[in-house]
Amino acid sequence: MAPTNVLDQYYLAITLLVTVAYQMLGFAIAWTLQFDKITDFTGGSNFFILALLTLLLGQVFDARNIVASVLVMVWATRLAGFLLFRVLKMGSDTRFDDIRAHFWKFAGFWVGQILWVWTVSLPVTMLHSPTVNNTGVRPSFGTSRDIAGVVVWAVGWLIESTADIQKYYYKQKGTPPKNKPFDKGIWKWSRHPPYFGEILCWWGIWMLCISPATNGTISSSAKSALYGSVVSPVFTTLLLMFGSGLPTAEKPTGKKFYLMSHGPKASDPGAWKEYQAFLDKTSVLVLFPRRLYKIFPKWMKRSVFLDLPIYQFNEKKDGGKAIKEAEEAERGNN
Template sequence: MAPVHALDRYYLGITLLVTVGWQMLGFFIAWTLQFDKITDFTGGSNFFVLALLTLLIGNTFYARNIVASILVMIWATRLAGFLLYRVLKMGSDARFDDIRSHFLKFLGFWIGQIVWVWTVSLPVVILNSPAVSDPADGGSNPGFGTSRDIAGIVLWALGWVIETVSDAQKTYYKSTNPPKNKPNTYGLWGWSRHPPYFGEMLCWWGIWILTISPSTNGTLTGGARAAQYGAVVSPLFTMLLLMFASGIPTAEKPQARRFFLMSHNVQGDVDHGAWAEYLAYLESTSILIPLPPSLYRVLPRILKRTVLLDFPMYQFDERTDGMQALEEQRRDA
C-alpha cells in the first residue's frame, strides 16, 4: 500500500490539526471540570498519537521509521504515565492555581502545549512522511545501522535512563519524609539539580540524529533533505524551553526562596542553617549536566556560569529577590 498523502507531503498539516484537536479536547474537559488530572497527560500522550499516526499512514515500515517511532512512543508513554501518576497522587497541580479559573490564561497554557508537541515531534513526523520515505516522491530506504544511527539510539537511551531514574529517585526521596531544611541530593540529584531536564534534552537530540540519517543517501530532493535538517528545531526548542521558560527558571528561584525564608522567617520559625545549607548545595551541585560534587565544587565560577550553563539569571539575589520574598511574607502574615 502507498502512503496516505494528507494535506502536504511532509505531514505538517495533518499533525497540526490532530494536535490542535487533541489539546482542545483536553482543554474542554479540564476547563469544564476544573481539574488538572489530564493536563500533562494530554501533552505527553499527544507525542504517542503523532508518532503512531504518521508511521501507519506513511506505510513505509523501514527499520529506521519503526525504531524512531517506537522510541518516541516509549518516551511519551513514560512521560504521560509518570505525570498522570504524580498528579493523581498530589490531587492537583499548583502550577495552575492562578490560571485554572481564568479562561484565556488557561487556554494560553494549552496553546503553548500545542506548539510544544507539534514542534518537538517534527523529526519523526518528517521521517515518516512521503517526502522522505516514499520512493514515488523521491524518498528511499537507505538501510539502517550506520554509526550515526547507533549514536542517535545511544544518546536517546542515555537520556531516557537519566530521565526515568531521576524521576523515580525523586519520588522515592519524597516518600521518605526527608528533612525540609535540606535540598534533595539523593542519587542523580546529588550530581545535577535538574537531571530529568538533561535527560529529556538528550532524548530529543538522539531522535533527531537518528531521523536525519536517510539524507546521507543522496536520493532525497533538496526540500526533503532541508526539512530533515530543519527539524533540528525540535531539540533546540526543547533546550530553550527547559532552560529559559517552563523548566529551570520555574524551579530554581522558587526553591531558593523557600530556603531563604526558612532562615529569615518574619513569623519567628527560623532555621538559620537552611540558607547556608542551600548555598553550599549550589556550590557543589551542577545545575544541569551531571557531575560529581567533588569535581564541580572546585571548578572556577566563570566555567560554571558559562560552559556548565548556570547563568546569572537563575541566581536568587538576597538583596532584591530576598527582600521581595520577605515583604510578601509580611503581607501574607
C-alpha cells in the first residue's frame, strides 16, 4: 500500500501537531489538578504514539520499519511505565516544587517536552515518511548497519533499565546510607548509567533507520531526510550532557555532601572527602572499571571521559554560597 500523505512529505507537521495537542492536554490536567502523576508519563508515552502513528500512516511494513517502531515503543513503554510507577510510589516529584504553582514556568517545562519528543522521534518519522517510502527498492533488513543499530540499542536499553531498577530497589531497602553516594550494581562503573543507556538507545535507532540511505536508487531528498535525523541522537546527547541531565544532577549532589560536612547542620565530617574519592574513581557517564578510571590523569578524565568542570561542585567557588543559603534557610524555618 502507498504511504498516506498528511500535510507534508516528511510527516513533520502531523507529528508536531499531535505532540503539541497531547502535551498541552497533559499540561492542562497537571496545572488544573496541581499534581505530577502524568508529567513524565505523558512525555514517554508520546514517543509510543508517534512511532505507531507514522508506521500506520506510512503503510510500509518492512522488517526494518516494524523493528525500528517496536524498539521505540519498547523504550517508551518501559520509561513511561517506570516513571509513572515511581511517582505513584513517591506521591510527588520534587523537581516541580518550585515551578508547579507558576503558570509560565510550568508551561515552559511542557513546551520543552514537546521539543524533546518531536526532535528525538525524527529517525522513525523520516523512515516512515512518504519521501523515503516512495523511493522504490530498498535494502532488505539485516545489513551490518541494521545489526549494529539493534545491538547498540539493546545494550543501551539493558543499561538504562538495569540502572533504574537497581537504584529503585536499593532505595526501597533503605540503602545506601544518605551520607554515602550510591554505588551499587552497575552504578559502580558510572555515576549516571541511565543517561549513558538512553544515549546509546537513540544512536542505535538512528543507525537502524538510515540504512535505506545506502541504496543507490533513493532520492537525494530522502537521503537528506534520513541523514538529517541525526539531530535526534545528537540532541539527546547534548541535552543529557549539558542540559537537563548531568548539570542538574551533579552539582546538587556535590552540594548535598559538602553541606553534610560543612553546613550549619553538618552530620558527617567525612562525607565530603568520601564523595570526592567517589568522583575520582567513578566515570561520570560511560561505564568503565573503577580500578582503571582511578589511575587516569585528570586531563584524560576531562578530555576522553568528558568529566568536565561544569559538572562539579567547587568547594572554593560554590562552598561559601551553599553554606550561606543553608543558613538562611535554617533561619527561615525557625
